[in-house]
Amino acid sequence: MDFRKYLRSFGYAFEGIVTASKEQNFKSHIMSAVIVVLAGYFTGLSRTEWYIVLLLIALMFALEMINTAIERVVDLASPSQHPLAKQAKDIAAGAVLVFALFSAIIGLLIFLPKWF
Numbered sequence: 001m002d003f004r005k006y007l008r009s010f011g012y013a014f015e016g017i018v019t020a021s022k023e024q025n026f027k028s029h030i031m032s033a034v035i036v037v038l039a040g041y042f043t044g045l046s047r048t049e050w051y052i053v054l055l056l057i058a059l060m061f062a063l064e065m066i067n068t069a070i071e072r073v074v075d076l077a078s079p080s081q082h083p084l085a086k087q088a089k090d091i092a093a094g095a096v097l098v099f100a101l102f103s104a105i106i107g108l109l110i111f112l113p114k115w116f
Contacts, residue, residue, distance in 0.1 A: 016065065017065070020064065020065045020068050023064075023068055025064055025067075025068075025096075026061070026064050026065070026068070029060055029061060029064055033057045033060075033061075036053060036057065036107065037053075037057075039111065040053055040111075043111060043114050043115070044114070045110070045114075049110050052106065052110065053107070053110065056103045056106060056107070059099065059103075060096075060099060060100065060103060063095065063096050063099050064096055066092070067092045067093060067095065067096045070088065070089065070092040071089050071092065074088050074089050
C-alpha cells in the first residue's frame with residue numbers, strides 16, 4: 001500500500017467537504033445542525049439521544065454531499081437541459097428532502113417530550 005497516496009486521499013476528501021460546504025443548501029444544514037446541537041445541550045439529552053441526533057446530522061451532511069455530487073456529474077454529462085438529467089437531479093434532491101423530513105420527525109420525538 002502506498003502510504004503517500006493513502007494520505008492524499010484524505011486531502012481529496014477534505015477538499016470535497018470544503019467544496020460542499022460552500023453550497024447554499026449545505027450551509028443551511030450546518031446552521032440547522034448548530035441549532036439542534038445547542039438545543040440538545042440545553043435540553044440535556046441522554047447519551048443514546050445524542051447518538052441518534054449526531055448520526056442524523058452526519059447522514060444529512062453525507063446525503064447532501066452525495067446530492068451535490070450527482071448534480072455536478074449530471075451537469076457535466078448533460079450541459080444542455082434534458083428531461084432525464086432533470087429527473088436525476090430532482091430524485092437526488094427528493095432523497096435529501098425525505099431524509100430531512102424524517103430527521104425532523106425523529107428530532108420532534110426526542111425533544112418534544114422533554115420540553116412539554
